[in-house]
Amino acid sequence: MSDLRDLYQELILDHTKRPRNFGQLATANRKAEGFNPLCGDRVTVHLELDGDTVREIHFEGSGCAISTASASLMTEAIKGLRVEDARALFEQVHKLVTGASGPNGGGPSLGKLVVLAGVRDYPIRVKCASLPWHTLCAALSGGDETVTTE
Amino acid sequence: MKAPRRAHPRERSSSGLDVARIRKDFPILERTIRGKPLVYINNAATTQKPRAVIDAVSRYYAHYNSNVHRGLDELTEQATEAFETARAKAQSFIGAADEREVVFVRGTTEAINLVAQSFVRPRMREGDEILITEMEHHSNIVPWQLVCEQTGARLRVLPFDERGELVLEQLDQLLTPRTRFLALAHVSNALGTVNPVGQIVDAARAAGVPVLVDGAQAAPHLRVDVRELGCDFYAFSGHKTYGPTGIGVLYGRAELLDAMPPYHGGGEMIRSVTFERTTYHDIPYKFEAGTPNTAGAIGLGAAIDYLAGIDAAALQAHEEEVLAYATEKVSEVPGVRVTGTAKEKVSIVSFVMEGVHAHDVGTILDREGVAARAGHHCAQPVMQHFGVPATTRASFGLYNTRQEVDRLIEGLHRVHEIFG
Numbered sequence: 254m255s256d257l258r259d260l261y262q263e264l265i266l267d268h269t270k271r272p273r274n275f276g277q278l279a280t281a282n283r284k285a286e287g288f289n290p291l292c293g294d295r296v297t298v299h300l301e302l303d304g305d306t307v308r309e310i311h312f313e314g315s316g317c318a319i320s321t322a323s324a325s326l327m328t329e330a331i332k333g334l335r336v337e338d339a340r341a342l343f344e345q346v347h348k349l350v351t352g353a354s355g356p357n358g359g360g361p362s363l364g365k366l367v368v369l370a371g372v373r374d375y376p377i378r379v380k381c382a383s384l385p386w387h388t389l390c391a392a393l394s395g396g397d398e399t400v401t402t403e
Numbered sequence: 404m405k406a407p408r409r410a411h412p413r414e415r416s417s418s419g420l421d422v423a424r425i426r427k428d429f430p431i432l433e434r435t436i437r438g439k440p441l442v443y444i445n446n447a448a449t450t451q452k453p454r455a456v457i458d459a460v461s462r463y464y465a466h467y468n469s470n471v472h473r474g475l476d477e478l479t480e481q482a483t484e485a486f487e488t489a490r491a492k493a494q495s496f497i498g499a500a501d502e503r504e505v506v507f508v509r510g511t512t513e514a515i516n517l518v519a520q521s522f523v524r525p526r527m528r529e530g531d532e533i534l535i536t537e538m539e540h541h542s543n544i545v546p547w548q549l550v551c552e553q554t555g556a557r558l559r560v561l562p563f564d565e566r567g568e569l570v571l572e573q574l575d576q577l578l579t580p581r582t583r584f585l586a587l588a589h590v591s592n593a594l595g596t597v598n599p600v601g602q603i604v605d606a607a608r609a610a611g612v613p614v615l616v617d618g619a620q621a622a623p624h625l626r627v628d629v630r631e632l633g634c635d636f637y638a639f640s641g642h643k644t645y646g647p648t649g650i651g652v653l654y655g656r657a658e659l660l661d662a663m664p665p666y667h668g669g670g671e672m673i674r675s676v677t678f679e680r681t682t683y684h685d686i687p688y689k690f691e692a693g694t695p696n697t698a699g700a701i702g703l704g705a706a707i708d709y710l711a712g713i714d715a716a717a718l719q720a721h722e723e724e725v726l727a728y729a730t731e732k733v734s735e736v737p738g739v740r741v742t743g744t745a746k747e748k749v750s751i752v753s754f755v756m757e758g759v760h761a762h763d764v765g766t767i768l769d770r771e772g773v774a775a776r777a778g779h780h781c782a783q784p785v786m787q788h789f790g791v792p793a794t795t796r797a798s799f800g801l802y803n804t805r806q807e808v809d810r811l812i813e814g815l816h817r818v819h820e821i822f823g
Contacts, residue, residue, distance in 0.1 A: 257770050261763075261821050270758075292762050293779050293792040315792055317760035318822075375766060 260371040260378070261318065264326075269318040274328035278311040287314075287388030287400040289380055294320050296385050298392045305335050310389075317381050319372060324385035326366055336393055342366075343386050349373075350382045418720035425713070426802045428453040439772030442807045447592050447620055447751055447798035448776055449642045452706070456646055459705035460698045471697050472671060472688075486697050489704030490687075493652050496707045497618075497637060498628035504660065506653040506687040507700050511619040512542040514638035514653035515586070517690060518615050519546035521663040522636075522655075523584045529555030532581045534612070536561040536569055536598075537788060538591040541781040543617045547586060556583070563788070567594035567743035574603065578610040585614045589621035589637075593782035593796070594743030595726075595751030597625070604633045613659070619643055623800065624722060624749040626715060629654050641699060645800075646706035650699030653690070660686040667692040718801055725799050726750060729808045733797070736815045742789045753780070753796040756815070759822050761793035767821060768795070771814040 278299035287296045294316035301309040310331050312324045327346075331339050346366055348354035352373035372382045380402040391400045426432050431451045434441050443451060463485065469478035471486045487502075494505045508514045523533065533547045537560050544558075551558050559577050562570050578585075585607045590597050600616055607614045615636040618627055622639035629637045636659075641650040655663075665672055665683055669692035674682040683689045729752045734741055738757035756764055765777030776796045779786045786792060797811055 257767060257817075257821060260766070266822065291778070293783070293786070294762075295792075317762040319763070378762070378766060381762065 256374065260375060262368045262371065264365060264368045265318060265322040265371075268322035268325040272312075272321055272325040274311045274325065274332070276311055276313055278309055280309060281311070283392045283395060285388050285392035285400060287384045287391070287402075289316075289320075289384050289402040291380070291402065292317065294381065294384060296320065296324055296388050298324075298385065298388045300389075300392045302336070302393075305337070307331050307334050307336065307339055307393075312385060316384070317378075319369075319378055319381040320384050323369055323382045326369070327385050327389060330364065330366055331389065339393060340390065343390055346386055347383060350379050418717050418724055420714070420717040420721040420801075422721065422802065422804055426804075428455070428709075429802055430454055430457070432802060436772040436774070437770060442771075442773040442810045444797045444799055444803060444807065444811060445774050445776045446623070446800035446803075447643070447780075447796065449648070450623060450645045450800050451802070452647070452702075453645060453709050455709045456702045456705045460647060460702040463698050463701050468697075470694055482697055485701050485704070486695070489700040489707075492704040492707045496627070496710075497622075497639070497652070497654055498630055499654050500630060501657055503686050504654055504657050506655065506660070506690045507695055508638075508651050508653050508690075509649055509696070510640040510642070510651035511617060511638045512546075514636075514651055515543055515615065515617065516546045517653055517666040518636050518638075518655070519550050521666045521690075522613075522659065523547075524550045524553060525664070526583055527554035527556040530581060531556045531583045532559050532579060533557070534559045534561060534577055534582050534585045536587045537563050538567065538569070538594055538596065538782065538785055539586070539588055540592050540617065540619070541783070543586055543588060544784070547584075557581075560784075561587075563594075563596070567591065567596045567745045569596075569598055569603075571599070571602070574606055578606060578612060582610065582612050585612050586617065587614070588617045588619075589627075590618075590624065590749055591743070591782075591785070592620045592751075593753060593780040593785040593794070594745065595620075595748040595753070595798075596743060596745040597621070597747040597749055599747075600632050600634065608633060620750070624719075635659055641703040641706065644703070644706055645709060647696075647699045647702035650696045650703050652703075655686075657686065660690070663690075665689050665692065669693045671695070713801070722749065722799065722801065725803050725805060725808065726752070728805045729797060729799065729811070732808055732812050733815070736812065737819065739815070742785075742791070742794055750800070751796060751798045753794045755789075755791050755794050756818060759818055761791075761795045763822070764795045764815070764818050767818045768811070768814040771810065771817060773811055773814045775811065 280301045281299035283300035296314035299311045310328045350372045369382050387400045429451045467478050467481040469482040471483040490505050494502045604614050613635040616634045618639040623644045637654040642648040672689050672692040741754045743753050761777035778793050
C-alpha cells in the first residue's frame with residue numbers, strides 16, 4: 254500500500270478533487286491544447302501574458318488524477334512567474350517526473366511540486382504528469398497546434 | 404447478464420472444467436507481479452499461451468526452420484507440411500469448406516485492410532455506401548474510412564442502444580440501394596456484446612450486400628462456423644486465441660478471393676514473372692506475398708489443437724459462470740457503472756467508477772497484481788456513446804477463476820480506500 258500512497262499523496266488527491274484555477278479565463282491572450290492519444294486525456298491551458306510575465310493561468314479538460322493534479326499544481330506554481338522562469342520550472346519538473354534529477358527530486362525551488370516525484374516509479378504514468386507542462390510550453394510559445402504526448 | 408446464473412457462486416465450479424489443470428498449461432500464470440500471483444484479465448487485448456503453443460514454435464525453430472514452398476530439401480518439406488497442416492486446422496476451426504479459403508495474414512487488422520483494398524475499393528463509386536456499426540474496433544472503422552477517401556464513398560453506422568445491443572430496427576433503413584458492403588464485429592471488444600451475425604448477414608444478403616465479420620473477440624470464446632453464419636469474409640487473430648502474435652486468418656469465399664486482385668506483390672504470390680507480364684498464383688497464395696510467418700502459423704495450429712482438446716460445452720459453461728460472477732460482483736462495488744449489459748455477452752465486463760479515472764483504477768489494480776485494461780480499447784466511438792473518456796475492462800479467458808474475480812474486487816475496494 255505504501256508505494257501507491259507515494260503516487261497518490263494527499264496533496265495529489267486534494268488537487269484532483271478540487272482543482273485550482275480550473276475553467277476558462279476571460280483575460281487570456283494565449284491558449285494551447287494538449288492531448289494524450291493513449292488514454293484520451295485532454296487539457297487546455299489559458300494564459301494571460303502581461304509583457305514577460307504570466308499574470309494569470311487557468312486550465313480545463315478531463316484526465317486522470319495525476320494529470321489533473323499536475324495541471325492544478327502547475328497553475329499555482331506558474332502564476333506570476335516570468336516566461337523564462339516558467340520554462341526553467343518546466344525543465345525541472347520534467348527531470349523530476351522522469352527521474353533524471355535524482356532520488357531527492359529537484360531541490361527546494363520546486364516546492365509543492367515535489368509530490369509529482371512519485372510518478373517516476375510508474376513509467377506509464379509519466380506522460381500523465383507531463384502533459385499539462387508540455388501544453389504550458391506550447392501556450393508560452395504562442396503555438397496554436399495541439400500538443401500530444403506521442 | 405445482471406442476475407447471477409448460479410445461486411451459490413462460491414461453490415465449486417459446476418461447469419465440469421478442470422481449471423486447475425488448464426492453468427498448469429500456461430507457464431506465465433505461475434509468475435508473480437510485485438509479490439502477488441498474477442491475475443491476468445486482459446484477454447481481449449491478448450491471451451496467454453499454453454506450453455503446447457510455446458513448444459510448437461520453439462520446436463519449429465530448433466528442428467525444421469526453413470522457407471516454406473521454396474526448396475527441395477527435407478527441412479523445407481517439413482516446414483511446408485507443418486505450415487499447410489496449420490492451414491487445414493484453421494479451416495476446420497472456422498468451418499470453411501476449402502483450405503484455399505484460408506489466407507494467412509498478420510492479424511485481423513491486416514485481414515480487414517486486405518478486403519477493404521482488394522475487394523471493396525475497386526467496387527466503389529462516388530456516393531456508394533459502406534455500412535459498419537457503432538461498436539466497431541478502430542481496425543474495423545479506419546480501413547473503411549480510407550476506402551471512402553479513395554473513392555468518394557460514404558460510411559454509414561448502425562447504432563447500438565444503452566445496453567450495448569445493435570438497434571436492428573434501423574438495419575433495413577441503413578441497407579440502402581447504395582450499400583455495397585457491410586462490416587461488423589461478431590463480438591464487441593469494448594462491450595462484450597455477441598451480435599446476431601446470422602440475422603444481420605441474412606438481411607444484408609437479401610439486399611445483395613457482401614459481409615465481413617470481425618471475429619477477433621469471438622474466435623476464442625464461441626464456436627465459429629462461417630458457412631452457418633453465411634458471411635463472405637471472416638477474420639480473426641492468433642494472439643487473441645491462445646496462439647502467437649503476428650499471425651491471423653482471413654477467410655473468404657473462394658469465388659470472391661479468386662476474383663480479387665492481390666493485396667501485396669512479391670515472392671510466393673506469383674506463377675511467373677517477366678518484365679512484360681506477371682501471372683499470379685492461385686488462392687490463397689496470391690494473397691501471401693513474401694516469406695510467411697511460418698512459426699506463427701504453426702503456433703496457431705497448436706493453439707487450435709489445444710482448444711480442440713478441451714470439452715467445448717464445459718468450457719462455455721465455465722466462461723459463462725466467471726462472467727456472470729464478475730458482472731454481479733463488479734456491479735456491487737459502490738459507484739460502479741457497467742457499460743455494456745447486453746443479453747448475449749462473452750468474456751467482458753467494462754465499467755467506470757464514479758469520480759475516478761480508469762487509468763488510476765488501472766494503476767492501482769496493477770499494484771495488486773491484477774492486469775486489466777484501462778483506456779478507450781481502440782473503440783473511441785463506444786466511449787463517446789457512454790460519455791466517458793475511458794473505461795476499465797476486465798476480460799476473461801478459459802483459465803480465469805472466480806477467485807481471480809475476488810482479487811479484482813479487492814483491488815476496486817483499494818481504489819475506494821485511496822480515493823475516499
